Amino acid sequence: MQGDTVIFKVLRGVRNAINFPRLRNPLHLVSPMDFSELKSVCCGCSIRELCLPAGLTDQEVLLLDQHMSHRQPIKKGESLYRTGDTFRSLYAVSTGFFKTSILHEDGRSQVTGFQMAGEILGLDAISTDRHICDAVALEDSVVCEVPFERFEELGQLMSNLQRRFNRTLSSEIVREQGIMLLLGSMRSEERLAAFLVNLAKRFSIRKQSGSELVLRMTREDIGSYLGLKLETVSRLLSRFHDEGLLDVHGRNIQILDQVGLNRLVGST
Amino acid sequence: MQGDTVIFKVLRGVRNAINFPRLRNPLHLVSPMDFSELKSVCCGCSIRELCLPAGLTDQEVLLLDQHMSHRQPIKKGESLYRTGDTFRSLYAVSTGFFKTSILHEDGRSQVTGFQMAGEILGLDAISTDRHICDAVALEDSVVCEVPFERFEELGQLMSNLQRRFNRTLSSEIVREQGIMLLLGSMRSEERLAAFLVNLAKRFSIRKQSGSELVLRMTREDIGSYLGLKLETVSRLLSRFHDEGLLDVHGRNIQILDQVGLNRLVGST
DNA sequence: CGATTGGTTGAGCCCATTCAACGAATGTGG
DNA sequence: CCACATTCGTTGAATGGGCTCAACCAATCG
Numbered sequence: 001m002q003g004d005t006v007i008f009k010v011l012r013g014v015r016n017a018i019n020f021p022r023l024r025n026p027l028h029l030v031s032p033m034d035f036s037e038l039k040s041v042c043c044g045c046s047i048r049e050l051c052l053p054a055g056l057t058d059q060e061v062l063l064l065d066q067h068m069s070h071r072q073p074i075k076k077g078e079s080l081y082r083t084g085d086t087f088r089s090l091y092a093v094s095t096g097f098f099k100t101s102i103l104h105e106d107g108r109s110q111v112t113g114f115q116m117a118g119e120i121l122g123l124d125a126i127s128t129d130r131h132i133c134d135a136v137a138l139e140d141s142v143v144c145e146v147p148f149e150r151f152e153e154l155g156q157l158m159s160n161l162q163r164r165f166n167r168t169l170s171s172e173i174v175r176e177q178g179i180m181l182l183l184g185s186m187r188s189e190e191r192l193a194a195f196l197v198n199l200a201k202r203f204s205i206r207k208q209s210g211s212e213l214v215l216r217m218t219r220e221d222i223g224s225y226l227g228l229k230l231e232t233v234s235r236l237l238s239r240f241h242d243e244g245l246l247d248v249h250g251r252n253i254q255i256l257d258q259v260g261l262n263r264l265v266g267s268t
Numbered sequence: 269m270q271g272d273t274v275i276f277k278v279l280r281g282v283r284n285a286i287n288f289p290r291l292r293n294p295l296h297l298v299s300p301m302d303f304s305e306l307k308s309v310c311c312g313c314s315i316r317e318l319c320l321p322a323g324l325t326d327q328e329v330l331l332l333d334q335h336m337s338h339r340q341p342i343k344k345g346e347s348l349y350r351t352g353d354t355f356r357s358l359y360a361v362s363t364g365f366f367k368t369s370i371l372h373e374d375g376r377s378q379v380t381g382f383q384m385a386g387e388i389l390g391l392d393a394i395s396t397d398r399h400i401c402d403a404v405a406l407e408d409s410v411v412c413e414v415p416f417e418r419f420e421e422l423g424q425l426m427s428n429l430q431r432r433f434n435r436t437l438s439s440e441i442v443r444e445q446g447i448m449l450l451l452g453s454m455r456s457e458e459r460l461a462a463f464l465v466n467l468a469k470r471f472s473i474r475k476q477s478g479s480e481l482v483l484r485m486t487r488e489d490i491g492s493y494l495g496l497k498l499e500t501v502s503r504l505l506s507r508f509h510d511e512g513l514l515d516v517h518g519r520n521i522q523i524l525d526q527v528g529l530n531r532l533v534g535s536t
Numbered sequence: 537c538g539a540t541t542g543g544t545t546g547a548g549c550c551c552a553t554t555c556a557a558c559g560a561a562t563g564t565g566g
Numbered sequence: 567c568c569a570c571a572t573t574c575g576t577t578g579a580a581t582g583g584g585c586t587c588a589a590c591c592a593a594t595c596g
Contacts, residue, residue, distance in 0.1 A: 127442050170395035235577080
C-alpha cells in the first residue's frame, strides 16, 4: 500500500506538471494569422453542453473545436456510414435526426437508436475499427465529424475530455440496457408509451416542445426499434388517440395526457 | 488545416516526450524493498489477454497490476454490488460466473448479461457514479477490483491502456446491440440457440469445452435474459433435446449438433 | 422429515402477428 | 396538367406463438 502511494504521487506529479500547463502552450505557439483562421464551431454551438464538449472549459473546447470538428451536411435519406465501412470518425449530430440499424444475415434488421442534436454516432465502431451498423439521416442534417485518432490523442492530453468521453460511452451502455429492459419485459403499449415519453423528454431538453412531437421516422422504424410490427404501432397510436392520451395526425403527435402516458410506462 | 497540423505536432511531441519515457521512471524511483512487496497478479494470469491488460506490454501490465488489481473472493449468491451503490471500482472476473440485472420500478427485472473470466463488471456505472444494476455471483468467484479513479489516471499516462479501454467500452455497446437484435426480431428458438452458441463460444475461447456446457444460471435467469418465460426455456430445451441438437440433464448441456444449432440462429 | 427451490409438462388463452384491403400523400414522367 | 407508381399509414379478420395457470417431480437444506 505504501509503495502504491509513492508511485502514484510521482505519476500524478508527472501528469500535473506536463498535462495541464502545456495544454495552453500549443495555442500560444500558433501565429496570429493562424488564429484568425480558427473558426469556433463548438464554442458558439447552442447544444454545446449536450454534446462532446460538455463540462469542458472554454479553452479546452477551443482546442477540441479547432482540431476535431468538421461540419458536414447530410441530406435526408443519405447514409452517414454503412455496415462494414472502416471506422475513422465519430459524428456528433449538430442539427437533424438520424437512425441507426443493424442487419442480420437473413435480411432482418433492427433499429438500434434514433439520434438527435448533441448525440454521438459511431461509438460502436471503436471496438472493431469497422462500423457495425448503418446510420441514415431521417431529415436534412448537419454533423460534426470527429476524427477518432486525433480525438484519442487529444484525450491523452486533456484528462477532462477523456473522462467525459468515458461517461459518454458508459451512457450509451446504460441507454441500451434500458432498451433491453423494454424489449425483454414490457408489453406493446408500455413500449410505445416509454418511447414517446423518452422522445418528448429529449425534445424538451433541447428547448423544443415536450408535448408536440414531429416524428421523423416511419411506423416501421418505430416498430423495429420497439420489437413490434408496424401495424401494431399504428393500432396502438390509434388506441392512445381514442383514449385521449394523444392527438395523432400522421407524424405529428401531441401528448395530451403526460401523466397517463407515464402511468403506462410504470415509472412514477 | 495547416494550423491544425502545427499544433498537433506540438501536442504529439509533448505527449511523446513525457508519456512513455516517464512511464518507466516511477518504477525506478521505488526502492528495492518496495519492489519485493509487489506481487504480480495480472502478469501470471492465464486469462490476461482476455481481460483489461490485453495488448499491453509486460512493463505496462506490471504497472497496472501493482496499482490497480486487488483480488477479492465472492461467494455464490452474494452481490458484488447493488443498484444505487456508489461507483468506485470496476471488477474484472478472474474466476467464476456472474449475472447482472436491472430492476424496473414495478418489481420486474431484466437480466442484462452473464459474465465469465476476463469480462468486466461495472462499466455502466461510469456514467452516473452509481451502479444501475445488481451483480450477483452464480458460483464461488474471484474478482480483481480496479479502483476507477486510479485507473483513469493511469489511462492518462498509458495511452495504450486508454485505447484498449475505449475498445472495451465499445465492445460492451456492440454486445448489447446484439441482444437488442435478438430481443427485437428473433423468435424464441432462435434466441435460445443464439444464447447457447454464444455461451459455447465463450467457453471454448477460455480453453474449456465448447460443447459441454455447465449452466450456472436458472431457467428463469435465461428466460429473463432472452425475454422469455422460464417455462418456454424449459420447453425449448426439451424440444432441442428431442430433435437431437442437445443432450440436456438439468444444467448440464451437451451440444450434439453444432451445425444445426447455428442454422437455427441464422448465421452461417 | 417437511419446506423450499428449481425444473418439466399439459391445457387453454390472449396478445401481437399475419394477411389483406384500402386510402392518403408524394413524386415522376408523359 | 393528369395518370400512374410508390411509399406510408390505417383498419379488419383470422392465426398462432408464447404466456398463464396449474400440477407434479427432483434435489437440496434446515
